[in-house]
Amino acid sequence: MKFLVVGLGSMGKRRIRNLKALGYTEIAGFDLREDRLDEAEQKYGIKKFNSFDGSIGSFNPRAVIISTSPKFHMDYAMPCEKKGIPCFIEASVTDCKRISELDQRISESGVIMAPSCTMRFYPGPLKVKELISQGVLGEVLNVNYQTGQYLPDWHPWEDISEYYVSDTETGAAREIVPFELTWLNDIFGTPETLACVKAKLSKMDAPIDDIYHCLLRYPKNILANLTVEVISRPYATRELRIIGSLGELVMSADENCVRYANTDSREWIRHSLDSGTMEAGYINPEEPYIKEIESFIEAVNSNDQSKFPNTLEDDCRILEILEELEGKSNL
Numbered sequence: 001m002k003f004l005v006v007g008l009g010s011m012g013k014r015r016i017r018n019l020k021a022l023g024y025t026e027i028a029g030f031d032l033r034e035d036r037l038d039e040a041e042q043k044y045g046i047k048k049f050n051s052f053d054g055s056i057g058s059f060n061p062r063a064v065i066i067s068t069s070p071k072f073h074m075d076y077a078m079p080c081e082k083k084g085i086p087c088f089i090e091a092s093v094t095d096c097k098r099i100s101e102l103d104q105r106i107s108e109s110g111v112i113m114a115p116s117c118t119m120r121f122y123p124g125p126l127k128v129k130e131l132i133s134q135g136v137l138g139e140v141l142n143v144n145y146q147t148g149q150y151l152p153d154w155h156p157w158e159d160i161s162e163y164y165v166s167d168t169e170t171g172a173a174r175e176i177v178p179f180e181l182t183w184l185n186d187i188f189g190t191p192e193t194l195a196c197v198k199a200k201l202s203k204m205d206a207p208i209d210d211i212y213h214c215l216l217r218y219p220k221n222i223l224a225n226l227t228v229e230v231i232s233r234p235y236a237t238r239e240l241r242i243i244g245s246l247g248e249l250v251m252s253a254d255e256n257c258v259r260y261a262n263t264d265s266r267e268w269i270r271h272s273l274d275s276g277t278m279e280a281g282y283i284n285p286e287e288p289y290i291k292e293i294e295s296f297i298e299a300v301n302s303n304d305q306s307k308f309p310n311t312l313e314d315d316c317r318i319l320e321i322l323e324e325l326e327g328k329s330n331l
Contacts, residue, residue, distance in 0.1 A: 001062045001301075002026040002062050003065060004061035005029045005067060006030050006031075006066045009163060012029065013043070015289070016046060018286070018289050019065075029046050029049070030050070030052050034050065037050060052076065056085070063296075064076065065088045065293070070164065071094050077102055078102060084109070086111060088116070091115070093322070096323075112308070113305075114296040115310050118292050119183040120182065121288035123274055125183045131271075132249075136247060137245070137262060138262070139245040140220070142225075143184075143224035143240070144224075144240070145184070145240045146238075148173075148228060148229035149232055150232055154230075156281070160205075165206075165230075171209065173208065173228050177325070178315075180228060181226075182310065190321075191216035191224065193324040193325050194328075196326060196330075198211065198213070198326065211227070211231065212228045214228070238251070239253065246264075257270050258270075295309065
């Protein structure tokens with residue numbers, strides 16, 4: 001099976017590793033930057049192309065993985081759909097109208113389009129979903145969740161001005177709001193937006209808000225406070241606390257566990273999480289990303305969109321929620 005990876009920055013290189021971990025070797029890469037093409041060729045031994053049309057015509061991939069800046073996702077997904085080529089698309093933060101248009105097109109063509117939902121493959125959110133479904137907390141009442149990492153630490157090998165996280169439209173904190181909502185909504189449903197405060201608190205040299213405080217109401221009257229920021233240092237932050245009618249649950253990156261206590265067992269019941277395999281220079285493990293690509297490949301091989309757990313329609317709705325939140329920001 002032949003794969004073309006479009007965009008050979010941090011995520012593009014990770015997706016090449018994902019494919020190789022799954023045993024695939026027929027991989028080509030396209031990028032407009034010669035340095036990235038050369039690096040990917042030297043590191044991973046892939047074929048390289050500096051023309052998208054040329055890569056499609058010459059390499060003839062079975063599937064395409066789009067790992068460019070979010071603002072260019074649809075520029076590649078649209079022509080792929082026309083050619084009947086399935087695509088995996090990294091997390092989006094813009095272009096809801098075009099995403100919706102593509103969704104309408106695949107409803108007729110049946111071409112597989114898999115928008116990323118990486119957090120739904122992480123052991124922490126998977127364990128949280130399992131415990132909530134088991135009813136260990138009784139009725140969920142309130143959710144508090146904060147996640148963040150100092151933006152210059154994302155890619156320590158390059159300045160933030162060199163990639164999309166410093167762009168107002170695709171800014172890092174703005175991007176992570178839908179990234180996190182994808183798994184939260186999977187557990188709790190589609191929320192009503194109540195309030196939002198977004199602001200720039202740091203002195204980072206970028207015209208972006210570096211923190212989002214979001215207040216949401218999920219079905220069954222569940223209140224949720226979501227804080228996304230890119231100012232946590234020296235360590236990343238990922239801390240979730242859920243209060244239920246019978247107990248409480250904590251997911252903590254610092255403790256690397258999910259734990260809960262309830263009225264049946266007042267002692268904390270701990271579920272340690274697998275730390276996974278870390279690539280040099282990256283802070284997140286490889287395994288969730290590998291499983292995500294494996295799910296995409298399963299959908300492609302079976303020609304069954306339902307084999308992948310996220311849809312373009314879901315993606316578009318989450319981007320609408322982001323826009324609603326920003327419309328209610330009072331700063």
